[in-house]
Amino acid sequence: MKDKKYTLSTVLIAVLAAVLAVMVVLRAVSPQLILMEFDIVSITGICLVALVLDHYLAPGAKRCWICIPVFAALSFGVLPAAAGMVALKHVPGLALTGCVIFTAAAWAFTSIQDRLSSGPAAKAAPIMSALGIWLAVQAFAGIGF
């Protein structure tokens, strides 16, 4: 149980690293592709995938609400820069945005999950909750780095 509260941050790092690794490979082999940019919608999408995976990997784990924003800022600050996907001048902004979005998404997702965790729809609830949140942030499309 002690380790489980850090699972969410570890899963976020794994998901973000996997996305970035695919982007690095695609950039090298297919220069004609227009790669995803780190805007509010795509960052939220990555965060929600991590939240859904965390729910299935560590159901009921307690969240460390101090670690979540700290590791989100570190993840979005370090990993895209290491992959060469963002200019260094954008790193602080991306770290701050990732921190705010991941914390907000984790709070919203956890709140919804707590209310949907019973009943026959409980198994699909994480995915449906994530889809609902992701659709809601479409209003912020185009704001990014």
Added chain:
Amino acid sequence: MKKPIIALILAAALLLGLCVGLDGLAVKNAEAYHLQLMQTVLPGAEEFTVEPYAGEDANIRSVHKSDIGFVVETSTYGYAGEITMLIGVSNAGKVTGLVVTQAHETIGLGGNALTDHEFLAQFLNSAGAFEVATSGADAFSGATGEAAPEGETVAVDAITGATVTSKAVVRCVNSAVGFVTGADVATEATSWGG
């Protein structure tokens, strides 16, 4: 607490290694693709030399010169971030080809600027300054390939539901044509929908 720290260090090292390892291939492929695009938007051109640009047009990113014309890389803000284009312009100032190389416009609306041949074809073989057609405007709307009379602009039909994107594309093209013809194109890279 150790798990995420170790995961972060490992992931950063992996990504850095992947990025450095594939850098040579990425640069080689990007250069080959860029040359292929330039030869497509300026048919007949084989080799290009980079022409230094020291003008005041904030939309112009780079200029590539060949014997028969120029390929100008331009960039301006659309509805959702920057739109980058490669535009071929003959020495006579006619647009020979254009392609959107970077854009993150709304899928199904402004995103159609990447593939809407009818919209993009309106610029081909035309000369002069372009303008998105609006009802009541007195812009010139001759057939494709016809030059607009002195002092008039060529009217271009916007992509349906994407006027801001269409205007961004028009600004990119006007900057490229303006560079070759020496026309005074006043642009502001940050203007939105103007």
